[in-house]
Amino acid sequence: MYPRSKHAIAGLLSACLVTSQRVIDLSLSDWTVSDPGNNVSVPGHLPSQAHLDLYANHIIPDPYFDLGDFALRWVAESNWTYTSTAISGLGSNASSTWLLFNGLDTFTSIEMCGQYVASTNNQFRQYSFDVSDILRNCSGNPKLSLNFGSAPNIANTIAAEPDQETWPYGVEIPFEFPNRQFVRKEQSDFGWDWGPAFAPAGPWQPAYIVQLGTSEIFVRNSIVDIYRQGQLNNLPPDQSQTWVVNASLDYFGDLPPGALLSYVLMDASNNTVSSGTLDSTNIKDSTVTGTTTIPDGTVQLWWPNGLGPQNLYYITLKLTSASNSSIATVTKRIGFRTIVLNEGVITQEQLSRGIAPGNNWHFEINGHEFYAKGSNFIPPDAFWPRVTENKMRQLFDSVVAGNQNMLRVWASGAYSPDFLYDLADEMGILLWSEFEFGDALYPVTQEFLDNVREEAEYNVRRVNHHPSLALWAGGNELENLELLIVNGTAPEEFDRYQAEYERLFLDTLLPVVFGNSKSISYTPSSTSNGYLELNFSLPIPIVERYYNLTPGSVYGETDFYNYDPTVFFNVSAYPIGRFSNEFGYHSMPSLQSWRQQVSESELRFNSSVITLRNHHYPPGGVNTSNYYNSSLGMGEMTRAAEYWYPVPSKTDPIANFSAWCHTTQIFQADAYSSEIQFYRRGSGFFNRQLGSLYWQLEDIWVAPTWAGIEYDGRWKVLHYTAKDIYQPVIVSPFYNQSTGALEVYVTSDLWTSATGVANFSWYDWSGNRLNISTSSSTMFEVGAINTTLVLSANTFDILNSTGYNYSNVLMRAEVTAEGRLPNTNETRTFRHENWYHAAALSHAALVDPGLTLSHSNITNNFTVGATTGVAAWVWLDYPAGAVLNFDSNGFWLLPNETRQVSYTVKNDTTGGRWIDGVCVSSLWDNTQPGDGCKSITGTGTGSGRAPMQTASTAGGRSGNISVALLFAVLAIVLLLGF
Numbered sequence: 001m002y003p004r005s006k007h008a009i010a011g012l013l014s015a016c017l018v019t020s021q022r023v024i025d026l027s028l029s030d031w032t033v034s035d036p037g038n039n040v041s042v043p044g045h046l047p048s049q050a051h052l053d054l055y056a057n058h059i060i061p062d063p064y065f066d067l068g069d070f071a072l073r074w075v076a077e078s079n080w081t082y083t084s085t086a087i088s089g090l091g092s093n094a095s096s097t098w099l100l101f102n103g104l105d106t107f108t109s110i111e112m113c114g115q116y117v118a119s120t121n122n123q124f125r126q127y128s129f130d131v132s133d134i135l136r137n138c139s140g141n142p143k144l145s146l147n148f149g150s151a152p153n154i155a156n157t158i159a160a161e162p163d164q165e166t167w168p169y170g171v172e173i174p175f176e177f178p179n180r181q182f183v184r185k186e187q188s189d190f191g192w193d194w195g196p197a198f199a200p201a202g203p204w205q206p207a208y209i210v211q212l213g214t215s216e217i218f219v220r221n222s223i224v225d226i227y228r229q230g231q232l233n234n235l236p237p238d239q240s241q242t243w244v245v246n247a248s249l250d251y252f253g254d255l256p257p258g259a260l261l262s263y264v265l266m267d268a269s270n271n272t273v274s275s276g277t278l279d280s281t282n283i284k285d286s287t288v289t290g291t292t293t294i295p296d297g298t299v300q301l302w303w304p305n306g307l308g309p310q311n312l313y314y315i316t317l318k319l320t321s322a323s324n325s326s327i328a329t330v331t332k333r334i335g336f337r338t339i340v341l342n343e344g345v346i347t348q349e350q351l352s353r354g355i356a357p358g359n360n361w362h363f364e365i366n367g368h369e370f371y372a373k374g375s376n377f378i379p380p381d382a383f384w385p386r387v388t389e390n391k392m393r394q395l396f397d398s399v400v401a402g403n404q405n406m407l408r409v410w411a412s413g414a415y416s417p418d419f420l421y422d423l424a425d426e427m428g429i430l431l432w433s434e435f436e437f438g439d440a441l442y443p444v445t446q447e448f449l450d451n452v453r454e455e456a457e458y459n460v461r462r463v464n465h466h467p468s469l470a471l472w473a474g475g476n477e478l479e480n481l482e483l484l485i486v487n488g489t490a491p492e493e494f495d496r497y498q499a500e501y502e503r504l505f506l507d508t509l510l511p512v513v514f515g516n517s518k519s520i521s522y523t524p525s526s527t528s529n530g531y532l533e534l535n536f537s538l539p540i541p542i543v544e545r546y547y548n549l550t551p552g553s554v555y556g557e558t559d560f561y562n563y564d565p566t567v568f569f570n571v572s573a574y575p576i577g578r579f580s581n582e583f584g585y586h587s588m589p590s591l592q593s594w595r596q597q598v599s600e601s602e603l604r605f606n607s608s609v610i611t612l613r614n615h616h617y618p619p620g621g622v623n624t625s626n627y628y629n630s631s632l633g634m635g636e637m638t639r640a641a642e643y644w645y646p647v648p649s650k651t652d653p654i655a656n657f658s659a660w661c662h663t664t665q666i667f668q669a670d671a672y673s674s675e676i677q678f679y680r681r682g683s684g685f686f687n688r689q690l691g692s693l694y695w696q697l698e699d700i701w702v703a704p705t706w707a708g709i710e711y712d713g714r715w716k717v718l719h720y721t722a723k724d725i726y727q728p729v730i731v732s733p734f735y736n737q738s739t740g741a742l743e744v745y746v747t748s749d750l751w752t753s754a755t756g757v758a759n760f761s762w763y764d765w766s767g768n769r770l771n772i773s774t775s776s777s778t779m780f781e782v783g784a785i786n787t788t789l790v791l792s793a794n795t796f797d798i799l800n801s802t803g804y805n806y807s808n809v810l811m812r813a814e815v816t817a818e819g820r821l822p823n824t825n826e827t828r829t830f831r832h833e834n835w836y837h838a839a840a841l842s843h844a845a846l847v848d849p850g851l852t853l854s855h856s857n858i859t860n861n862f863t864v865g866a867t868t869g870v871a872a873w874v875w876l877d878y879p880a881g882a883v884l885n886f887d888s889n890g891f892w893l894l895p896n897e898t899r900q901v902s903y904t905v906k907n908d909t910t911g912g913r914w915i916d917g918v919c920v921s922s923l924w925d926n927t928q929p930g931d932g933c934k935s936i937t938g939t940g941t942g943s944g945r946a947p948m949q950t951a952s953t954a955g956g957r958s959g960n961i962s963v964a965l966l967f968a969v970l971a972i973v974l975l976l977g978f
Contacts, residue, residue: 278291402723415462846872
């Protein structure tokens with residue numbers, strides 16, 4: 001059975017504190033999953049999906065191993081039936097009996113006692129069905145049957161219906177399975193450029209049988225909305241106003257007349273903060289609603305990571321009858337905060353500070369602007385039933401350790417479970433959440449829109465109480481991509497498709513958000529130019545700007561993808577906007593991760609398995625003409641590595657493969673660092689840029705992707721580099737290759753001014769100090785969420801006059817600053833360093849830095865040193881069998897300089913023996929014929945970057961796909977153009 005969140009169980013039980021209610025958890029029943037067409041019938045689970053149960057019963061190999069993504073398409077194209085054994089424990093005197101499903105994936109026909117109950121067609125909805133009559137006529141204990149149809153086949157059937165909606169060429173961004181836009185299922189289940197296409201089916205969320213007596217109800221969903229008096233969506237509220245708490249309960253059953261809703265608010269220490277009866281208790285359409293106020297100052301505010309404490313409270317909602325008997329009780333953990341997406345017109349006061357006209361596009365927490373630092377969160381697994389709270393806690397620990405305060409929960413996955421928001425509440429991670437639409441336009445039939453409305457109502461109400469909820473966005477890349485494609489390929493039809501877009505994302509989704517909550521902002525699309533008008537006297541308050549732009553003004557948010565690696569590190573290539581919600585470049589995972597999911601014989605950079613696991617190929621899929629085209633993702637990574645860094649040339653093929661993987665990670669980290677620094681510097685420029693969220697946080701499997709954290713939790717170079725460059729105060733060199741201009745800025749996201757000193761020193765690669773005439777130190781003051789210039793020079797003048805070779809010149813910039821973190825009175829010291837090299841590292845005169853490594857069992861840290869040269873991109877590697885992160889990695893060292901590196905172990909199956917396998921290398925070592933990764937004893941470790949465990953069937957796999965099958969799958973893929 002797959003783990004259930006304790007929060008989900010607690011939430012269910014808290015709604016069931018009426019003695020005569022009977023709730024049967026269907027996960028406790030025995031289940032069978034079967035498909036007669038494939039002659040398969042095996043034990044199953046609930047929640048689960050067919051692939052997981054087939055794998056658990058050795059019918060299929062590990063879906064993630066080798067080319068299971070292609071070889072197991074038959075599972076997605078089959079129909080699967082989940083059948084329970086006879087369900088015992090049902091009462092005979094219940095007034096009503098209900099089936100409650102929190103998630104069925106996706107097309108389901110439900111039978112009980114052999115009688116048809118209902119059909120479903122939406123993975124994201126909660127369904128409840130009254131089966132009282134069926135149960136009364138059932139002989140003996142009932143059995144439940146859930147028949148799941150193939151989503152890819154049904155999507156194709158819907159798309160082929162007469163008079164079905166069509167779109168201009170290129171609007172549907174194609175992946176593995178087509179026609180995903182017709183079905184309300186996780187869109188990435190049909191494939192994406194970073195993930196597989198399994199299109200699973202099954203009861204993916206918990207399910208229950210609920211029996212009620214007369215005048216009893218069951219609360220199936222509820223909402224708590226906390227906002228300031230007078231607050232309206234998308235507008236900054238008056239922070240001096242009192243708090244309003246609006247609560248409502250969705251139920252089924254028979255509610256007696258005269259019911260009242262009361263509350264008790266308690267702090268984390270179980271002290272009562274406030275209590276009373278909710279005013280204006282209203283009962284309508286199986287929903288009970290009430291409101292109360294809580295004076296300002298009664299509660300402490302909730303803040304994101306790095307901006308203050310995460311103060312949390314518990315609110316218990318009690319529904320009682322007119323005679324004061326208990327009907328239902330619901331408890332939620334909440335926080336008091338306001339979070340607003342400010343898209344308002346640039347004010348006169350902002351203009352006076354040099355901010356360009358146009359509109360804002362930034363977040364404000366509790367009335368304060370802040371710099372949003374973070375990344376994009378994708379589905380952490382292709383099969384949600386195996387996404388556990390422990391795995392997400394480990395991932396979110398890495399988010400906090402990486403100095404991030406916001407994640408964009410990307411559209412086209414699945415709505416996040418409550419336990420994920422619970423973790424974010426605890427850790428101070430703001431979750432920009434999106435409805436599950438992306439990279440396509442969608443049908444607008446009334447049936448489709450009604451289905452979406454139910455989906456949105458359930459999920460908006462379910463998660464609104466979480467203080468970590470930062471925003472609802474309609475979907476991903478709709479205005480800046482989909483409508484743009486329409487305008488380019490079918491301009492004569494643009495008005496029609498824009499109207500259809502608005503019908504879904506403005507007329508349907510906006511009223512759901514605004515109708516249920518005053519505390520949260522809504523935007524129809526990520527990315528966009530924001531709104532042209534926000535007018536609450538209009539039926540739909542938001543009027544989108546689209547491309548009604550004024551030259552010289554700045555609007556909205558940006559994304560940036562360019563797979564020509566030569567444009568990186570040139571800031572003139574990066575977009576100018578108020579916020580950046582996506583940008584990136586893909587890289588390879590580590591050898592340790594590859595070995596978890598790929599056969600040893602395939603550990604080559606362009607092997608068939610690794611190439612086909614790279615789903616970043618041109619639209620239309622792989623075919624015989626472009627399979628080895630350099631525009632494929634493998635070629636893009638290769639060009640980037642070769643253009644900017646020394647090419648690995650190791651004699652051992654596994655070590656060389658590992659070195660190539662690592663070099664692609666260095667480029668990725670280096671490129672993201674350049675871009676993040678550019679955006680952060682924009683906080684003090686005319687565009688007043690206040691956020692950067694890179695693509696992407698984590699992997700869904702082991703493959704070439706944009707992730708900074710690999711599938712098992714191992715950090716790539718990117719996550720270490722992002723952690724470094726997301727520090728509160730940083731120093732950043734910016735170089736213009738055309739003019740030779742070198743500028744260095746200090747940037748701060750603190751809420752008060754910081755003062756300090758910036759130091760600059762020049763070296764050659766041997767570590768010799770160079771006599772270059774720029775200032776060696778500068779005192780500075782940098783304002784709140786601002787930037788300041790601390791060095792301006794011209795390298796053409798500097799280097800041409802001195803005769804130094806560009807390939808052998810480095811500058812180290814260091815900053816020490818005094819300032820205060822938000823919501824603290826303590827002055828802190830912030831230190832940061834950065835390196836500038838006049839030539840691309842592919843042309844640099846690298847020397848052996850003579851790295852050393854030691855470990856202390858007393859202090860539990862490693863000491864890394866350089867002895868003979870400058871060490872660039874120093875990398876501490878560790879073997880398989882553990883997951884941990886060092887406090888710093890991917891750093892630079894001067895000769896005779898050491899750094900102590902501590903570590904945090906997340907998971908360890910080696911009994912601590914991983915320490916013996918740690919080794920250290922640099923960019924120079926990456927180019928040497930031997931392994932070059934030095935262990936604690938100072939010797940190389942042989943093939944690979946560190947002692948590794950090889951892939952085997954011992955880890956729970958039922959076997960590897962044969963070589964013959966690999967070639968067969970490859971031939972099919974090439975033939976069909978997948």
